Amino acid sequence: MHNPLALLRTAFWLLLGFIALMGLKPSPPEQLFDAADKLYHALAFAFLTLMGGLAYPAMSWRRIAAVVIGVGVLIEWGQMLSPTRTASVADLLANLCGFLIGAGLLWLIRRSTSGLPGAVSRSAQNRE
Numbered sequence: 001m002h003n004p005l006a007l008l009r010t011a012f013w014l015l016l017g018f019i020a021l022m023g024l025k026p027s028p029p030e031q032l033f034d035a036a037d038k039l040y041h042a043l044a045f046a047f048l049t050l051m052g053g054l055a056y057p058a059m060s061w062r063r064i065a066a067v068v069i070g071v072g073v074l075i076e077w078g079q080m081l082s083p084t085r086t087a088s089v090a091d092l093l094a095n096l097c098g099f100l101i102g103a104g105l106l107w108l109i110r111r112s113t114s115g116l117p118g119a120v121s122r123s124a125q126n127r128e
Contacts, residue, residue, distance in 0.1 A: 041094035049102025
């Protein structure tokens with residue numbers, strides 16, 4: 001039988017790698033409309049936050065924020081070093097908005113499942 005937590009963790013790391021690849025490849029993804037990249041950033045970081053929290057249920061909010069926002073900062077720093085890409089504060093803000101959306105969804109999920117068998121208690125979440 002498959003371990004759902006292992007699958008979620010694999011999906012999280014694959015998603016993180018995909019986001020890093022898309023953010024650091026020599027040319028940015030094609031935009032479907034003006035400022036579509038901001039939507040891409042927000043969606044990617046919302047999903048990354050949600051996946052990280054589901055894959056590592058005992059991880060504290062501070063650690064989730066540090067990982068997700070840290071990834072965004074590192075990608076922008078990498079773009080700053082690239083001759084074909086440019087770093088952007090607006091991209092960082094879109095990443096932050098995505099993090100907040102993902103954190104809100106994760107909070108709702110954790111709250112609604114906190115009484116279920118196998119759910120991680122708040123004390124376990126605060127230990128990490």
